[in-house]
Amino acid sequence: MSVPEDTIFALASAAGRAGVAVIRVSGPGAGAAVRALTDRPVPEARRASLRHLADPASGERLDDALVLWFPGPASFTGEDVVEFHVHGGRAILTGVTEALAALPGLRPAGPGDFSRRAFEQGRLDLTAVEAIADLVDAETAAQRRQALRQMDGALGQLYEGWRERLLRALAHLEADIDFADEDLPDGVASAVLPVLAALARAIGDHLDDRHRGERLRTGLQVAIVGAPNVGKSSLLNAIAGREVAIVSALAGTTRDVIEVHLDLGGYPVTLADTAGLRDATDEIESEGVRRALARAAAADLKLVLFDGTAGDPDPGGAGGALVDQDALVVVTKRDQWRDGVSLPAGALGVSARSGEGVATLLERIADLAASRLGSGDTPALTRTRHRAALERCQAALQRAQQAPLPELVAEDVRLAMRCLGEITGRVDVEQLLDVIFRDFCIGK
Secondary structure, three states, rough: OOOOOOEEEOOOOOOOOOOEEEEEEEEEHHHHHHHHHHHHOOOOEOOOOEEEEEOOOOOEEEEEEEEEEEEOOOOOOOOOOEEEEEEEHHHHHHHHHHHOOOOOEEEEOOEHHHHHHHOHHHHHHHHHHHHHHHHHHHHOOOHHHHOOOOOOOOHHHHHHHHHHHHHHHHHHHHHHHHOOOOOOOOHHHHHHOOOOOOOHHHHHHHHHOOOOOHHHHHHOOOOOOOOOOOOOOHHHHHHHOOOOOOOOOOOOOOOOOOOEEEEEEEEEEEEEEEOOOOOOOOOHHHHHHHHHHHHHOOEEEEEEEEHHHHOOOOOOOOOOOOOOOOOOEEEEHHHHHOOOOOOOOEEEEEOOOOOOOOHHHHHHHHHHHHHHHHOOOOOOOOHHHHHHHHHHHHHHHHHHHHOOOOOHHHHHHHHHHHHHHHHOOOOOHHHHHHHOOOOOOOOO
């Protein structure tokens, strides 16, 4: 790996006022930055040292800080790294960063620069780098667990193990091709085919996961649908515990999709209130109905609401066509039901006014989120690019099993290996790096 000639720095903690803020510096000039701002040598490695910080140009005192020194290659980036733990006032952060910017060879870091250097120095593979971004963005316990598992290398190790199996298979194929006249055992090439078939099945099983890893990153999408005035907005407000949506007896009040983000049992859930389903009376309501149907079609789960005060739910009424295996029937206004209302099998009765049944509904959604997003025995796919690469890998392995010549089998095995290497960064992936790192926080 190449060693960058410049040194980068950035605020590694959140922006804004705080008790403590962390400014990270990485590169060959990190030690010089310590000496310039403290007028003292670098401290003992990995031991916090209290130092006075001053502007090297003016001598003006900037702050008292804890300084931590991480000499490369045993650091996050693989380079010399120093962290200045300063008080989190804006004037202090401005003074320290301006002093660093004035030093020769130092520049402000861009998004993902620190993680990119860790990858380029071999400290992390690309799956671990992506897990850092997921860990920073994690809002629920399940998202945190998935990100930590991936950052620890579970996903990278799985793919690297598959790549090593292909590497051994390719070595046997190449030997059979290059040394056909030598005294090699019979059937070397044909013995590779069961290995390729087994690996193709394993990749297929890995792909057949209902996108649980990708969906966990974004959250379970739940659409509330039904006829006007069945209580969709009232239910959303009751769940959110605040007035998110306008509630009115006037039909057609909700025209757009209104979202509430929840943490249910550690799983992220986005609940969306939609326009009432009916024959629209104007152009705006017609657009609202169109958006409601589109949101229902894209949702992982639909809450199809029926008005309990109207008697037994009418499966032929508005919303009835949306009741399928991805729908949960909810009968509303339970506190106003007449005697004799019967619930369909699996349906729930709720009252947004009294709160009756709402907790049970949330428990049911949490259980569905856990079943659809929960981790299995193997680490989950978390990125669309992983899935695309694995699909190409599987296709190459399937072609290899049908190839008429050993040379063609070997070529498809090489292609399959490259696809796996693209995921972890074991091949030239320069064209992917800008895409991967562009959404990182500055300082990560």
